[in-house]
Amino acid sequence: MSITIAKRTDSLKTGVGPLHFAQRVSSFKSLLPLFPFFAFVAYFLLFPLTFIVRDAFLDNDGKFTFSNFEECFKGVYGHSFFVSIQLSLISAAIGAVAGALIASAIVKTGTKSRRAIAATASVLANTGGVPLAFMFLAGFGSEGLVTKALKFLGWDLYAGSFTLFSATGIVLVYSFFQIPLMVLIYSPALENVKPEWREASDSLGGTKTTYFLRVTVPLLFPAFLSTSLLLFANSFSAYATARAMTSGTLPLMPLLIGNLVDGNVIANQQHLGHAMAVCMVGVSIIVMSIYVLVLRFSKVKR
Amino acid sequence: MKQRLNFSNYIVLLAASAFFIFPMVAAFEFSLRINEGKSYGFANYRWVFAEDGFATNLGVSFRLALLTAICVLVLMVPTIVYLHLGGARWKRLVEFVCLVPLVVPVISFALGVGTAFPTFLQSTVYELSFLYVIVSLPYTYRALDVGLSSIPLLTLVEASRASGASMRQTLMYVIIPTIRTAVNGAIFLAVALSLGEFTLAVLLHWDTFPTWIANVSQGHILNAIALSVLSLFGAWIVVMIFALAPKSLRSNKIQEATK
Amino acid sequence: MISENRVSVELKGLRKVYGTAVALDNFSLDIAPGELVALLGPSGCGKTTALRILAGLDTDHEGQILIDGKDIASVPANKRNMGMVFQAYSLFPTMTVLENVAYGLRVRRVDREKRNKKAQELLDLVGLGEMGARLGHQLSGGQQQRVALARALAIQPNVLLLDEPLSALDAQVRTQLRDEIKRIQIEVGTTTLFVTHDQEEAMAIADRVGVMRHGVLEQCAPPQEVYLNPATVKVAKFVGAMNLMPVEILSSSSVSIYGQSVALREGGSVPGTMALVRPEQLSLTLAKTQGRASATVFNLTFLGPLTRISVRMTGDARTLFVSMPSSAALEFVAGSLVDLRVLATSVLLDA
Numbered sequence: 001m002s003i004t005i006a007k008r009t010d011s012l013k014t015g016v017g018p019l020h021f022a023q024r025v026s027s028f029k030s031l032l033p034l035f036p037f038f039a040f041v042a043y044f045l046l047f048p049l050t051f052i053v054r055d056a057f058l059d060n061d062g063k064f065t066f067s068n069f070e071e072c073f074k075g076v077y078g079h080s081f082f083v084s085i086q087l088s089l090i091s092a093a094i095g096a097v098a099g100a101l102i103a104s105a106i107v108k109t110g111t112k113s114r115r116a117i118a119a120t121a122s123v124l125a126n127t128g129g130v131p132l133a134f135m136f137l138a139g140f141g142s143e144g145l146v147t148k149a150l151k152f153l154g155w156d157l158y159a160g161s162f163t164l165f166s167a168t169g170i171v172l173v174y175s176f177f178q179i180p181l182m183v184l185i186y187s188p189a190l191e192n193v194k195p196e197w198r199e200a201s202d203s204l205g206g207t208k209t210t211y212f213l214r215v216t217v218p219l220l221f222p223a224f225l226s227t228s229l230l231l232f233a234n235s236f237s238a239y240a241t242a243r244a245m246t247s248g249t250l251p252l253m254p255l256l257i258g259n260l261v262d263g264n265v266i267a268n269q270q271h272l273g274h275a276m277a278v279c280m281v282g283v284s285i286i287v288m289s290i291y292v293l294v295l296r297f298s299k300v301k302r
Numbered sequence: 303m304k305q306r307l308n309f310s311n312y313i314v315l316l317a318a319s320a321f322f323i324f325p326m327v328a329a330f331e332f333s334l335r336i337n338e339g340k341s342y343g344f345a346n347y348r349w350v351f352a353e354d355g356f357a358t359n360l361g362v363s364f365r366l367a368l369l370t371a372i373c374v375l376v377l378m379v380p381t382i383v384y385l386h387l388g389g390a391r392w393k394r395l396v397e398f399v400c401l402v403p404l405v406v407p408v409i410s411f412a413l414g415v416g417t418a419f420p421t422f423l424q425s426t427v428y429e430l431s432f433l434y435v436i437v438s439l440p441y442t443y444r445a446l447d448v449g450l451s452s453i454p455l456l457t458l459v460e461a462s463r464a465s466g467a468s469m470r471q472t473l474m475y476v477i478i479p480t481i482r483t484a485v486n487g488a489i490f491l492a493v494a495l496s497l498g499e500f501t502l503a504v505l506l507h508w509d510t511f512p513t514w515i516a517n518v519s520q521g522h523i524l525n526a527i528a529l530s531v532l533s534l535f536g537a538w539i540v541v542m543i544f545a546l547a548p549k550s551l552r553s554n555k556i557q558e559a560t561k
Numbered sequence: 562m563i564s565e566n567r568v569s570v571e572l573k574g575l576r577k578v579y580g581t582a583v584a585l586d587n588f589s590l591d592i593a594p595g596e597l598v599a600l601l602g603p604s605g606c607g608k609t610t611a612l613r614i615l616a617g618l619d620t621d622h623e624g625q626i627l628i629d630g631k632d633i634a635s636v637p638a639n640k641r642n643m644g645m646v647f648q649a650y651s652l653f654p655t656m657t658v659l660e661n662v663a664y665g666l667r668v669r670r671v672d673r674e675k676r677n678k679k680a681q682e683l684l685d686l687v688g689l690g691e692m693g694a695r696l697g698h699q700l701s702g703g704q705q706q707r708v709a710l711a712r713a714l715a716i717q718p719n720v721l722l723l724d725e726p727l728s729a730l731d732a733q734v735r736t737q738l739r740d741e742i743k744r745i746q747i748e749v750g751t752t753t754l755f756v757t758h759d760q761e762e763a764m765a766i767a768d769r770v771g772v773m774r775h776g777v778l779e780q781c782a783p784p785q786e787v788y789l790n791p792a793t794v795k796v797a798k799f800v801g802a803m804n805l806m807p808v809e810i811l812s813s814s815s816v817s818i819y820g821q822s823v824a825l826r827e828g829g830s831v832p833g834t835m836a837l838v839r840p841e842q843l844s845l846t847l848a849k850t851q852g853r854a855s856a857t858v859f860n861l862t863f864l865g866p867l868t869r870i871s872v873r874m875t876g877d878a879r880t881l882f883v884s885m886p887s888s889a890a891l892e893f894v895a896g897s898l899v900d901l902r903v904l905a906t907s908v909l910l911d912a
Contacts, residue, residue, distance in 0.1 A: 030388060030389055031389075031392065033380070034392055034396065036381070037378075037381040040432075040435070041436070044433060044436050045411075045436045047418050048418040049410075049411075049414050050418075051417045052410055052414040055413075055417055098318070102314055102318050105312075105315050106315075109307070112546070115545045115546065116545055118545065119545035119546075120541070122494070123494075123538045124322060126494050128500070129498075129515070129516065130512070130515050131329075131515065131530030131531075134519070135326060138325065138328035139328035145331055146325070146328060180322075230404065233404050233407075237407030237408055237410075239500070240512070244519075257409050261413055261416070273413060274413055277407070277409065278410070280410050281405060281406055281407065284405035284407065457647050457648075457650055457651045458651065458654075460616075460618050461645065461709075462653070462664070463618065464639075464643060464645035464722075465644075465668060466639050468639055471668045475653075475664070475667070479656075480653070480655055
């Protein structure tokens, strides 16, 4: 400590250079308590990430190559980008809209029931994998309870090309955790909208529509958008549920990666899996950047 | 705060309830089927409890959850407290780092871990706990950050320091009790994640409760459905106890005290 | 209850810089054992910085801090054994009042029975003996600050540090608690540093008042001295109300104010053009003839025992304030023609 003090006094007398140094010393010192955190994250997050990137550029003999990435965009792998992104967009959109509607109804209820709903939503948002698949098979499968009930009422779910294992089916299943996630994360933002503002708007002669467009939308847009983004990332990376539902029939990126590195289906394709994994990170980063841009633009406009 | 719900609100809530309840009821109905669907009973549940894998794998998952919770407590609480005290200039960096897991799909992450980690780490199932800490970073960070923002942290810390407490004593006696709700929330998130996580466990070839359910489903479908119902219902009960517990346990008084 | 360890405090040449802003410059202050010194100044004048440096909560400063002659600059805050009371909201919200007071002893590993007994004694001292089982937020603001005081005293501190402890309270509670703090401080005899921006508070509570401006200690003296003989123009202007009156320089030691000659005091700005005169150092009489120092009463403000009269000078239309006992002010009404007299025997000059 005494060293820093000495440096700082010096610098005040002698000019800019040493002050810079002293500032750097003290800023380094202020970083020390964060060392455990950064060390942990570096080892358990950044270190593995560098390995995926490294392996994505290696061939089976350990030589540098771009061929994994070329392979990524061909055939079923190239197609999987399209399917995964499209499915995630639709799932995020449905989850966001339905979740926002539900949240705006829930926000009007009492504190206690809101807490119970939030707790329930946190459980539902975490369902996935085999348990979720079974629930939907039991409910919406060809022999499922809901299917039978609907048929009795005159609506045959399976009259068309619908199966639970198609993209539409997957979107339906994902909704089971996407909607609760939206409710869970979007509700706090809704609770920040004060009833007084509605009264203020009314007293100033605003209509219901102007209130919605001028107050509610600008206020909630960032929260809505960021939660939608979270939903996108959530369905984009969902592996357990997709695996339990489709057993590989639908070309989703996580499933293909899983098969490449884990299954015995195709031998020696580990590095292609890594390249796909890097691409997935890339897609996420692009989506995140679009989000940041949109947010900035919406702020400028206001 | 309670307001009147209008007609469309009721429609929305009704439709949502139907969407969530029907699959659960259907799964429950399936899980009760015995004798190839000819009659109902709890035989599928009894089978589950009798299996060796049930206790073993549930035990593994619980131990993972415990270690994850400890790591979150030891690593994240001091870090975020420091960001709110002297280290404010690093807040944005840490916040950014904590959001990184959101853009890294778990499957990509699992791949990297598989190749990067040395064997001594890969030889124990507890490596999963460290990874769960990473995956839960965005959520635990947020919970703790919000909790710390709602109290006059600096004054409390200085009062404690002036009373002669070390930083460790201040954390244990003052800060953690004061933000107990937030700490509980963060730990709860991490525990829920540990108990339900599938992707990392299966790709790193470990047997945990979720992977065991997946195994059971190969060949024992009704038993697996019974298990699914059990796990969902169990989680829901625990969460509801937390959420609706009497005030003293949730320590809402803190918010009142610091208004 | 008398504290066994009455210590002296010496702060020598303290200097603290935040970025480019100098919060404290060449700050030196001696506090005698058992003395209560109040640091007085507007927000941002460095008074809190001085207190926090003494507490060890602000580090990286220049200068020495001596307790009984020993330099404690390198001792961390939690080893300095100083009791501190903050502005507000410093009670630990999860602990009862008794646990709060016992906290300092708990971290010193004093056993439960002993520390609770001590805490109860202190609660009795601050008049909250019955409140031990409550939680902080169940008490009023004034009660909370009493608990904070008890907590600070529980560790038998070397020095008691009070950082604007009354400023978040209602006016009535403030005066009451102020007198109580003074009583308790005399009772326990702990050397005390009290920081406030409220003049009346500082004057009422302190053995000596240190007036601060822009990180500099302008004067540190007993309250009467600060008020009656301000050492510098800044002190004179900050403490109490002051009239600025134009002067003619007569010699190096005297000036003329509206034709009245008055002695000059050391410490003012020389050569100055204005004399600093307090409202009660002026007097009014109903005018018989129009003299040179004649004025017109403009407004009267009744303040209970005193009345403040604003007058406009006939010559230069300058507005001055005169304060006098309300009984003496009865003969004046708005519009009265008056003669003004300067009662001060010596004045400070301002530029």
